[in-house]
Amino acid sequence: MSAEGRKEGAGGWCVKFLIANILAFILLSCVGYFYRSGRGDLPYSRICCSAEGYVVLNLDANALNNGYFLETGLPTNSCDVLVMGSSHIEAQQVQKDKNCVYLLNRRFENQDSPLTFYSCGISGYFLTEIVARYEVALQEYGPKKYALIEMFGMAPSIASIENALSPKIYERYDWRTENVDSWGKTIRSLGAMRWMWPSRMPANVNNEIVKKDGKISRDNVNAWDTAVADMAKKLMSTSERYGVKPIIFYHGHKYTTLGYNGEFVPTWDVEKIKAFRAICEREGIIFVDVTERFRKEYEENNVWPYGFCNAGIVSGHLNRDGHRMVADVLEEKIRELEAENKESEAKQ
Amino acid sequence: MIFNSLAFAAFILLVGGVLGILNAKPFLKSERAATTARLRHGVLLAASYVFCGWFDWRFCLALAATTAVVYYCALGVARGKRSKLWLRLGVVLPLVALAVFKYFNFFVTSVASALSLDVGALGTLKIILPLGISFYVFQAISYVVDVNRGKVEASSDFVKVALYLAFFPRLVSGPIVKAAYFLPQLEENRNVGLKNLEIGVQIFMFGLFKKIVVADRLGAFVDTVYATPNAFHGAVVTLAVVSYALQLYFDFSGYSDMAVGVAKGLGYDLPRNFNLPYISRNPSELWKRWHISLSSWLMEYLYIPLGGNRKGKLRAHGNLMTTMLLGGLWHGASWAFVAWGAMHGAALCVHKVFKEALGKRDPAKNSSAVSKAFGVVATLAAILGTFVWTAICWIPFRAPTFAAAWDIFTRMFVWDNGIYRLYVWTPIYATLLLVASLVVYVVYRKRCAVASPEELEKLRKTGVDGFYPLLDLTKLSHLTIFIFWVALIRGFAYFGDTAFVYAQF
Numbered sequence: 001m002s003a004e005g006r007k008e009g010a011g012g013w014c015v016k017f018l019i020a021n022i023l024a025f026i027l028l029s030c031v032g033y034f035y036r037s038g039r040g041d042l043p044y045s046r047i048c049c050s051a052e053g054y055v056v057l058n059l060d061a062n063a064l065n066n067g068y069f070l071e072t073g074l075p076t077n078s079c080d081v082l083v084m085g086s087s088h089i090e091a092q093q094v095q096k097d098k099n100c101v102y103l104l105n106r107r108f109e110n111q112d113s114p115l116t117f118y119s120c121g122i123s124g125y126f127l128t129e130i131v132a133r134y135e136v137a138l139q140e141y142g143p144k145k146y147a148l149i150e151m152f153g154m155a156p157s158i159a160s161i162e163n164a165l166s167p168k169i170y171e172r173y174d175w176r177t178e179n180v181d182s183w184g185k186t187i188r189s190l191g192a193m194r195w196m197w198p199s200r201m202p203a204n205v206n207n208e209i210v211k212k213d214g215k216i217s218r219d220n221v222n223a224w225d226t227a228v229a230d231m232a233k234k235l236m237s238t239s240e241r242y243g244v245k246p247i248i249f250y251h252g253h254k255y256t257t258l259g260y261n262g263e264f265v266p267t268w269d270v271e272k273i274k275a276f277r278a279i280c281e282r283e284g285i286i287f288v289d290v291t292e293r294f295r296k297e298y299e300e301n302n303v304w305p306y307g308f309c310n311a312g313i314v315s316g317h318l319n320r321d322g323h324r325m326v327a328d329v330l331e332e333k334i335r336e337l338e339a340e341n342k343e344s345e346a347k348q
Numbered sequence: 349m350i351f352n353s354l355a356f357a358a359f360i361l362l363v364g365g366v367l368g369i370l371n372a373k374p375f376l377k378s379e380r381a382a383t384t385a386r387l388r389h390g391v392l393l394a395a396s397y398v399f400c401g402w403f404d405w406r407f408c409l410a411l412a413a414t415t416a417v418v419y420y421c422a423l424g425v426a427r428g429k430r431s432k433l434w435l436r437l438g439v440v441l442p443l444v445a446l447a448v449f450k451y452f453n454f455f456v457t458s459v460a461s462a463l464s465l466d467v468g469a470l471g472t473l474k475i476i477l478p479l480g481i482s483f484y485v486f487q488a489i490s491y492v493v494d495v496n497r498g499k500v501e502a503s504s505d506f507v508k509v510a511l512y513l514a515f516f517p518r519l520v521s522g523p524i525v526k527a528a529y530f531l532p533q534l535e536e537n538r539n540v541g542l543k544n545l546e547i548g549v550q551i552f553m554f555g556l557f558k559k560i561v562v563a564d565r566l567g568a569f570v571d572t573v574y575a576t577p578n579a580f581h582g583a584v585v586t587l588a589v590v591s592y593a594l595q596l597y598f599d600f601s602g603y604s605d606m607a608v609g610v611a612k613g614l615g616y617d618l619p620r621n622f623n624l625p626y627i628s629r630n631p632s633e634l635w636k637r638w639h640i641s642l643s644s645w646l647m648e649y650l651y652i653p654l655g656g657n658r659k660g661k662l663r664a665h666g667n668l669m670t671t672m673l674l675g676g677l678w679h680g681a682s683w684a685f686v687a688w689g690a691m692h693g694a695a696l697c698v699h700k701v702f703k704e705a706l707g708k709r710d711p712a713k714n715s716s717a718v719s720k721a722f723g724v725v726a727t728l729a730a731i732l733g734t735f736v737w738t739a740i741c742w743i744p745f746r747a748p749t750f751a752a753a754w755d756i757f758t759r760m761f762v763w764d765n766g767i768y769r770l771y772v773w774t775p776i777y778a779t780l781l782l783v784a785s786l787v788v789y790v791v792y793r794k795r796c797a798v799a800s801p802e803e804l805e806k807l808r809k810t811g812v813d814g815f816y817p818l819l820d821l822t823k824l825s826h827l828t829i830f831i832f833w834v835a836l837i838r839g840f841a842y843f844g845d846t847a848f849v850y851a852q853f
Contacts (some may be wrong), residue, residue, distance in 0.1 A: 013822065016822070016824050016827055019824060019825035019828075020824055020830075020831050021831055022833040023824075023828040023831075024828050024831035024835060025826070027832050028832065028835050041520065164627070183764060258575075258576040258579040259576065260575070260576055260577075260578065261576075261578045261579075261581075262576060262578040262579030262580075262766065282520075293527040298767075302765055302766055302767050303767075304766065304767050304769070308769075309769055309770055309771060309772045310771075310772045310773065311568075312568060312572065313569060313572055313573075313584070313767070313769045313771055314572060314767065314769070316573070
């Protein structure tokens with residue numbers, strides 16, 4: 001503080017400091033004004049700070065990223081295919097007409113029996129969270145044919161599956177809103193802070209699960225098999241009640257890595273994912289692995305499915321190439337299933 | 349406890365608070381001035397050892413041992429009796445400590461590798477590198493040498509010498525401060541004060557911005573490309589090489605700014621370590637602008653004692669190479685750093701030859717508009733060329749192995765395959781640096797325009813000189829801008845695994 005400042009006294013400077021804070025707060029609030037991240041009075045556009053930078057999202061009445069439904073004016077409580085997933089499917093990071101759900105809608109719109117795909121991608125919702133709210137989602141969005149369920153990274157742990165099947169840990173979280181703890185909510189309700197404060201999603205739920213789960217030893221492999229089978233059975237029985245076919249599609253996310261010489265290296269527990277797949281298929285759930293498509297596209301065209309120019313260049317969320325590849329694989333699978341359906345209908 | 353951590357925030361508040369108490373009236377009475385000064389130095393020394401021991405308490409032992417050696421050797425030199433012996437001891441013992449802690453295993457493995465011997469048979473030491481040893485050993489040597497040269501008096505106050513070596517704002521990564529610069533400050537009545545705080549906080553935030561907003565974000569990209577260079581397109585690898593040059597500058601100069609800011613807040617001055625190095629027009633200018641405290645140390649305590657350029661052209665080139673090779677080795681026990689030093693040494697030699705061949709041209713002969721225009725283009729080309737060479741030199745500095753460095757270098761010229769994803773932050777931050785440099789240049793030109801002939805001569809000698817954009821925090825508008833700026837730093841900060849690059853040296 002300069003000599004004049006010292007003359008004016010600490011009290012005067014404190015008043016100035018207070019006013020300066022308020023002014024800076026207003027300035028920051030101008031920036032933070034649009035950052036209204038609650039999922040209540042929708043539809044609206046929002047600017048938000050996602051992992052890969054600041055984006056503008058056009059969300060539907062359910063606060064979900066469904067550009068196709070907004071464009072066509074289709075009702076959001078009825079679709080043919082429900083796509084449930086995490087922030088990868090929420091797709092904040094890609095243009096609204098480049099995410100896999102939008103692409104699938106476009107690819108299936110001009111045919112004899114068009115299919116509509118409704119995205120229920122929410123940041124921080126992994127396979128077990130999806131299983132926990134599966135029935136609610138089927139009720140709410142009313143898919144008629146298929147439920148596409150995203151799974152990525154490592155296979156779920158026993159504790160997270162147990163929580164998904166008996167979701168006590170999730171009870172205090174409202175599935176239909178973005179969840180932040182009360183302290184974070186208070187802080188973020190202040191305009192400027194909203195903009196500065198990092199998003200606190202149900203990651204805290206996952207932290208609790210990780211703490212509870214610990215390491216999986218060889219001794220509880222059978223217990224894991226049983227837990228996965230229970231989860232698959234629950235998914236299957238719920239699906240049957242609502243007349244939809246569940247399809248789990250898998251991608252490695254951060255465990256899809258590059259070797260020193262540029263080789264494609266999956267670093268997830270491949271055997272465990274295979275075991276998971278086998279259990280799911282035994283229970284009647286279709287399992288689609290996108291890995292080979294990712295590998296092929298990288299090795300042939302040097303296209304990498306994850307990462308962005310403004311963040312991790314090969315890590316992070318699915319980019320538009322990743323979404324395109326996922327859409328390609330899912331399209332292929334659904335066309336195959338549709339053809340089988342037609343064939344069996346013809347036989348009948 | 350790194351500067352951009354909550355632990356350090358708590359630590360500096362505590363230290364500042366305690367020193368603030370020593371500003372109370374009862375301590376400022378003239379009859380108690382000496383006691384208060386001793387108390388201040390004691391508090392700062394204790395804080396410095398806590399800071400050092402926070403990483404590992406054993407680091408304090410190495411620091412204390414070096415201090416004791418240097419203290420007694422400097423007194424021995426000052427006494428005049430067997431001063432040469434004391435001088436040698438004062439130089440050799442700290443160097444031995446540095447050699448053992450930092451280079452012993454490197455030399456053992458290098459010898460074993462050269463003679464195809466088993467490393468295990470020769471034996472290596474299981475030791476960790478004490479925090480900041482490269483920096484305080486150089487300070488220790490400069491102190492004893494300066495006492496011998498009569499540039500500074502040997503201090504009989506152990507606390508002052510200990511504080512000179514351990515002063516925590518500069519302990520981890522410098523700047524390397526000369527005793528003649530720092531010890532006199534301990535004789536003055538310096539303490540935390542509002543004016544110092546006002547300046548110190550701003551300089552600190554300036555450094556924090558460089559570190560957590562710019563350097564760390566560039567580092568995320570650099571780390572990815574350097575880990576798997578063969579996966580990327582040549583353009584991406586080239587961008588990563590440029591990004592590393594920028595990252596290192598923002599990281600290290602950011603740290604230096606934070607150190608200067610913390611010291612200023614406590615009432616002490618530290619010399620500036622960087623002066624817009626990437627506007628250098630040649631390698632020689634680069635080393636006057638980059639890591640100034642190290643390059644001036646090498647010049648004063650190595651290059652000149654070796655003979656400098658006083659013993660013929662060939663010897664001067666040899667001295668230059670030796671200085672840069674040892675300067676490279678100072679950065680770490682690895683042949684990659686030696687290679688980096690050799691590359692810079694070679695560039696300095698080439699520049700020296702070029703300069704001698706060109707001779708001193710008469711500026712009056714080059715006053716035409718064409719010559720001036722050519723001069724501007726040539727200057728820009730020289731700046732670009734110096735930057736490109738510097739960025740290439742950073743490749744072995746950053747790459748984990750020589751093979752990796754070669755891969756990265758050759759990969760820059762492979763443009764037909766690899767992931768093509770250009771990181772957007774590099775051009776943004778490069779533009780930011782460019783704009784800042786332009787502002788500094790404009791200010792410099794304005795100062796030159798109104799300067800007297802003597803001042804002009806001085807300004808021409810220093811060249812374009814960077815400065816901290818300081819605000820007057822007694823003004824409401826400035827205070828608002830500052831708070832807004834601090835909030836933006838928080839908003840744009842990159843949070844990840846982000847240690848200071850130079851802390852490893």
